[in-house]
Amino acid sequence: MVEILKQTRSICSQCGEIVPATYEVRSEEQVFFSRTCPTHGTVDTDLGSHAPFYRRSFEVEKIMIARYGDGGDTDISHGLSPFPLRKPAGLAILEVTERCNLTCPMCYAYSSPSERDYTLEEIEMRLDQLIEVEGKGISLQISGGEPSVRKDLDKIAAMVKKKGFGHLEMVSNGIRLAREPDFAQKLVSWGFTSVYLQFDSTRPEDIVKLRGEDLWDVRVKAIEALERAKLPSTLAVSLYDGLNSDQIQQVVHFAWQHPDTVCAIAFQAATPFGRFEVNANKGATPRKLRMPEILTLIEQQAGVPQNLFFPVGEGSPLCNTFSLLKYTHDGYKPFAPNFTLQEFMSVMGERPNMTLRMLTRGRSAVLPNIVTNMGGTFKLIKTLWPHIGTDPSIWTNHKTLTLFVKPFMDESDIDMSRIERCCFHNASPRGVMSFCALNARMRPAEPHARESAFVPLPTRRPKPQVLTVD
Numbered sequence: 001m002v003e004i005l006k007q008t009r010s011i012c013s014q015c016g017e018i019v020p021a022t023y024e025v026r027s028e029e030q031v032f033f034s035r036t037c038p039t040h041g042t043v044d045t046d047l048g049s050h051a052p053f054y055r056r057s058f059e060v061e062k063i064m065i066a067r068y069g070d071g072g073d074t075d076i077s078h079g080l081s082p083f084p085l086r087k088p089a090g091l092a093i094l095e096v097t098e099r100c101n102l103t104c105p106m107c108y109a110y111s112s113p114s115e116r117d118y119t120l121e122e123i124e125m126r127l128d129q130l131i132e133v134e135g136k137g138i139s140l141q142i143s144g145g146e147p148s149v150r151k152d153l154d155k156i157a158a159m160v161k162k163k164g165f166g167h168l169e170m171v172s173n174g175i176r177l178a179r180e181p182d183f184a185q186k187l188v189s190w191g192f193t194s195v196y197l198q199f200d201s202t203r204p205e206d207i208v209k210l211r212g213e214d215l216w217d218v219r220v221k222a223i224e225a226l227e228r229a230k231l232p233s234t235l236a237v238s239l240y241d242g243l244n245s246d247q248i249q250q251v252v253h254f255a256w257q258h259p260d261t262v263c264a265i266a267f268q269a270a271t272p273f274g275r276f277e278v279n280a281n282k283g284a285t286p287r288k289l290r291m292p293e294i295l296t297l298i299e300q301q302a303g304v305p306q307n308l309f310f311p312v313g314e315g316s317p318l319c320n321t322f323s324l325l326k327y328t329h330d331g332y333k334p335f336a337p338n339f340t341l342q343e344f345m346s347v348m349g350e351r352p353n354m355t356l357r358m359l360t361r362g363r364s365a366v367l368p369n370i371v372t373n374m375g376g377t378f379k380l381i382k383t384l385w386p387h388i389g390t391d392p393s394i395w396t397n398h399k400t401l402t403l404f405v406k407p408f409m410d411e412s413d414i415d416m417s418r419i420e421r422c423c424f425h426n427a428s429p430r431g432v433m434s435f436c437a438l439n440a441r442m443r444p445a446e447p448h449a450r451e452s453a454f455v456p457l458p459t460r461r462p463k464p465q466v467l468t469v470d
Contacts, residue, residue: 088353089424092141096156173218183225309322
């Protein structure tokens, strides 16, 4: 007996046509994502024995759609996306270069030292496109490639500020932060408000296998530089099943040791798109960790229950989720252990993507927004008091840690309803679209966009390393 959890649409991996798809529970609570092309037949993707999680997630999704809507037939993309965008994003990602000072075995953007920068004129055009799609005030994350290889970040930051964007974050592998003593302070002076730091593991051998070099010393020095500059950071951890998937508690503990910079950890699933050669010696594609598996690992290793994770923005609960922890002398602990979904949705308000924009700017920015959502300070205190009223440090201690979980979609599980309601839109020469749509469908057809600017970067010479996965 097959139980249909949800009917949706997907893309046939052979002809690229939009086809019907379903989430199904089969024997032994095994969940499958099944899509059927009239020409090429049915393809099933095994999502694991997690039927209770998926049942609960789709019930939450129904509650969210009833409150926020699903966008209907709206398309705000203005023709810049091959797939409709139903909702404004909570965070926009702007690619500024294809160059990098690494050639990681795992890189969704196929970056390397021999690739190219985008011109300032092209970057300005994409900023204008983002404003056309999203409106002003959106938080912006600049990405690549490695943005710090550019020598004109100050000009890009000035352009971003002039056009009215909010929070400005830089994605980075940390090399320039570690090796240029005043670079972190320069970022602050240019208007950057945070850094999204590639981190992955506290074990150097894991980093070697994922990034091609031992960058542990770089990670430590980059964090020290961010601490000196008082620049907030998020640790980006790509969880590769069987390699660094036992590192969650160690990464949380590292964050606890550096509360003056680390304010969030993003646990991402290592996803087989772009250059994905970590397991090249064995020739097999690794199993991608799914949302319920990552949440289970966090609960087992860091003690944060799965029911304290809540959806990010208005997108699918399968796309992004987060939990807030408070700093204590014994480590990070859940902020409000008995918080409910209904209370969470009240705090986020009628337009959670807009609240998410404020959340990315920090506690001082989001608090007025939440007060408005709740209808006044008194109602906010009344809602939160049963959870945190007996702990006065909650109101005075600004040291918190947000855990994000982001299991990206790839060709095997691409769900059009998730693409259309995505909260994270990516701007590149290919247009403005869902991050997963870009990397699962569009970038593979043209890994390197045609651009006029091309500035080669000298290849670094790492120590010889053997890349194997036990």
